[in-house]
Amino acid sequence: MVKIKLLLMIFILSLNNFSWAIEKDTVKYVNASLLTLINKAQPDSSFFQRLDERKYSDLTPIVRRYFTYSTGLAIAFQTNSRNISARWETESNKFGVNTTLIAQTGLDLYIRRNGQWVFAGVGTPNYGVNHQSKLVENMNDSLKECLLYLPLFTKVKNLDIGVDKDALLEALPVPFRHKIVVIGSSITHGASAGRPGMAYPARLNRALGFEFPNLGISGQCKLDAFLAHIAADTEADAFVLDVFSNPSPQQIEERLERFVAIIRKKHLDTPLIFLQTEVRDSGVFNEKIRKYEYEKRIAAELGIKKLEQLGYKNIYFVNPGMDLGTDHQATVDGVHPSDLGFERILDKLQPVLVKILHRHKIR
Amino acid sequence: MVKIKLLLMIFILSLNNFSWAIEKDTVKYVNASLLTLINKAQPDSSFFQRLDERKYSDLTPIVRRYFTYSTGLAIAFQTNSRNISARWETESNKFGVNTTLIAQTGLDLYIRRNGQWVFAGVGTPNYGVNHQSKLVENMNDSLKECLLYLPLFTKVKNLDIGVDKDALLEALPVPFRHKIVVIGSSITHGASAGRPGMAYPARLNRALGFEFPNLGISGQCKLDAFLAHIAADTEADAFVLDVFSNPSPQQIEERLERFVAIIRKKHLDTPLIFLQTEVRDSGVFNEKIRKYEYEKRIAAELGIKKLEQLGYKNIYFVNPGMDLGTDHQATVDGVHPSDLGFERILDKLQPVLVKILHRHKIR
Numbered sequence: 153m154v155k156i157k158l159l160l161m162i163f164i165l166s167l168n169n170f171s172w173a174i175e176k177d178t179v180k181y182v183n184a185s186l187l188t189l190i191n192k193a194q195p196d197s198s199f200f201q202r203l204d205e206r207k208y209s210d211l212t213p214i215v216r217r218y219f220t221y222s223t224g225l226a227i228a229f230q231t232n233s234r235n236i237s238a239r240w241e242t243e244s245n246k247f248g249v250n251t252t253l254i255a256q257t258g259l260d261l262y263i264r265r266n267g268q269w270v271f272a273g274v275g276t277p278n279y280g281v282n283h284q285s286k287l288v289e290n291m292n293d294s295l296k297e298c299l300l301y302l303p304l305f306t307k308v309k310n311l312d313i314g315v316d317k318d319a320l321l322e323a324l325p326v327p328f329r330h331k332i333v334v335i336g337s338s339i340t341h342g343a344s345a346g347r348p349g350m351a352y353p354a355r356l357n358r359a360l361g362f363e364f365p366n367l368g369i370s371g372q373c374k375l376d377a378f379l380a381h382i383a384a385d386t387e388a389d390a391f392v393l394d395v396f397s398n399p400s401p402q403q404i405e406e407r408l409e410r411f412v413a414i415i416r417k418k419h420l421d422t423p424l425i426f427l428q429t430e431v432r433d434s435g436v437f438n439e440k441i442r443k444y445e446y447e448k449r450i451a452a453e454l455g456i457k458k459l460e461q462l463g464y465k466n467i468y469f470v471n472p473g474m475d476l477g478t479d480h481q482a483t484v485d486g487v488h489p490s491d492l493g494f495e496r497i498l499d500k501l502q503p504v505l506v507k508i509l510h511r512h513k514i515r
Numbered sequence: 516m517v518k519i520k521l522l523l524m525i526f527i528l529s530l531n532n533f534s535w536a537i538e539k540d541t542v543k544y545v546n547a548s549l550l551t552l553i554n555k556a557q558p559d560s561s562f563f564q565r566l567d568e569r570k571y572s573d574l575t576p577i578v579r580r581y582f583t584y585s586t587g588l589a590i591a592f593q594t595n596s597r598n599i600s601a602r603w604e605t606e607s608n609k610f611g612v613n614t615t616l617i618a619q620t621g622l623d624l625y626i627r628r629n630g631q632w633v634f635a636g637v638g639t640p641n642y643g644v645n646h647q648s649k650l651v652e653n654m655n656d657s658l659k660e661c662l663l664y665l666p667l668f669t670k671v672k673n674l675d676i677g678v679d680k681d682a683l684l685e686a687l688p689v690p691f692r693h694k695i696v697v698i699g700s701s702i703t704h705g706a707s708a709g710r711p712g713m714a715y716p717a718r719l720n721r722a723l724g725f726e727f728p729n730l731g732i733s734g735q736c737k738l739d740a741f742l743a744h745i746a747a748d749t750e751a752d753a754f755v756l757d758v759f760s761n762p763s764p765q766q767i768e769e770r771l772e773r774f775v776a777i778i779r780k781k782h783l784d785t786p787l788i789f790l791q792t793e794v795r796d797s798g799v800f801n802e803k804i805r806k807y808e809y810e811k812r813i814a815a816e817l818g819i820k821k822l823e824q825l826g827y828k829n830i831y832f833v834n835p836g837m838d839l840g841t842d843h844q845a846t847v848d849g850v851h852p853s854d855l856g857f858e859r860i861l862d863k864l865q866p867v868l869v870k871i872l873h874r875h876k877i878r
Contacts, residue, residue, distance in 0.1 A: 249616035271843040290803035346847035440653035480634040484709035491853035
């Protein structure tokens with residue numbers, strides 16, 4: 153029995169070597185850290201992170217972990233390869249049940265065609281930490297500008313991009329202008345997008361041609377001072393603030409003014425575009441949730457009014473900021489928008505955002 | 516050390532007993548098999564299955580397994596409980612990476628309000644086989660008609676519905692008329708719906724008020740004779756046939772006529788509503804996929820023409836049958852529609868279906 157197992161093992165190992173040898177001959181891997189990173193909030197951090205969480209001593213453990221994630225980041229490169237693949241390593245995670253694994257730990261590739269970023273393929277993860285996947289195959293050999301979104305809900309430890317052995321693969325100059333930093337809840341973080349590039353900040357990134365760093369921290373975006381300090385430290389042409397989804401009505405009342413005051417110390421007149429939170433489908437029949445969510449929205453409205461009374465300028469309040477429609481079919485679980493929810497949100501939000509940004513010559 | 520472990524164990528066990536005792540006092544469970552089952556394709560089968568796969572000797576192992584799944588089924592009941600919960604047991608599965616776990620192994624509750632089925636809450640599964648979840652809480656105590664969709668991608672071994680101890684919970688008379696049986700690929704099966712009730716047959720079920728048994732078999736719907744025999748054996752007022760997504764162009768050419776002939780032996784004039792397959796986003800840049808998918812769609816068009824030439828009546832061909840729009844943002848992975856994709860499909864498909872069904876006095 154042991155002998156059979158041993159023989160089987162040798163056979164399997166030899167198979168692995170065999171396929172590996174074939175791939176080695178046809179695929180050339182380049183580490184993503186040699187290419188162009190897009191949508192980074194702060195530059196001085198580990199490559200595959202939005203910011204360096206070690207700079208901040210007062211984060212909660214869960215926020216600290218979230219800031220090690222690759223949420224919203226994308227790699228920009230150009231290649232004339234007919235085939236593009238990837239191998240990447242992520243950290244062991246508890247997977248969410250309301251979001252696909254592709255969105256949580258997978259990759260999402262777009263190629264620029266006639267000025268538009270067009271979906272090309274996903275990197276399919278497995279339930280482990282070492283992933284290898286084709287992204288797209290059998291293309292023509294024209295030179296293509298590529299944008300590869302990284303996982304929304306895990307830390308990426310390493311990423312290699314594979315192209316045909318003889319193909320060109322090189323960094324793309326940053327293909328976006330301006331930087332709109334989005335701070336927010338799980339809705340911003342990307343629950344429950346179908347793939348990494350379908351979270352609403354990523355959709356805005358491609359649609360408007362601006363960088364949209366994603367500082368979503370699921371369930372943890374409660375107007376804490378640490379988050380205001382992070383915003384203050386982050387270069388931005390504007391902030392989009394989904395900061396009324398997670399805090400309680402009381403927290404909104406107590407914390408909003410301090411939150412803005414901290415940001416305003418460094419960002420004297422940067423537009424702060426607050427989004428009213430969604431009307432949650434979880435409150436359609438649940439009277440307690442319905443009342444609580446209503447009180448949150450009222451607290452947000454009053455809070456914004458107070459900011460205006462205090463004389464703060466360039467404060468915007470998009471209300472409704474996340475309009476899911478009226479049929480209660482646009483979330484996965486009563487809270488988190490599906491791609492249908494994000495589409496409905498953007499149908500209303502994007503033109504309003506564009507108008508505000510234009511007013512500030514961000515175009 | 517052993518002593519501490521033992522004490523800890525006793526403490527934990529006592530905690531468990533404690534919470535169990537509280538729940539036992541406030542929650543009453545009723546087995547779902549005592550309630551009304553909706554969207555069942557054939558009546559003579561295990562309760563939580565679409566049909567009895569043991570009746571068919573020529574199924575492939577994977578199709579045999581799929582037919583043990585609870586795909587498309589729903590439990591109808593009425594209750595005046597303020598809180599509804601569930602505990603259910605599923606089979607150990609390999610989970611798909613392109614669909615949420617909620618859709619694969621979770622539950623999805625709707626409550627009738629002003630004649631409409633309105634989302635009320637999901638049953639959140641875990642990555643194991645024994646699940647327990649609140650569905651909705653803190654409702655008023657009016658009598659409510661409820662529809663609970665079962666998991667799309669697993670076998671349900673048992674399901675208990677929990678309500679307040681003193682509340683009424685009883686079977687609802689079947690709240691739908693007519694039976695439109697949908698046979699199809701993974702797109703019909705429900706990849707990549709966000710929750711069980713968002714697969715397109717389930718959406719049609721609620722929107723039109725007809726039963727829509729779902730005979731989706733991911734990747735396996737290739738115009739095989741066994742599937743035609745199943746259709747022939749299944750009572751239906753009409754069939755919706757997503758049978759051009761999985762087979763090759765050659766298979767379509769070789770098998771379509773036989774497929775229809777077998778069904779027509781039993782269903783002499785039942786409307787057969789064929790859906791042209793989607794234009795796959797996986798073929799935007801992949802020239803091989805683009806060509807192959809184009810050939811499939813041509814084979815489908817020619818096949819339908821031939822059926823008409825052969826004199827078959829009540830054959831409909833909805834083309835495009837699955838219109839995902841033009842922005843390539845409506846699938847999770849280039850193939851499987853997200854809830855956004857299903858919305859776009861139904862925006863076009865539903866009115867066409869209604870028109871065809873009306874013509875046959877199905878209204």
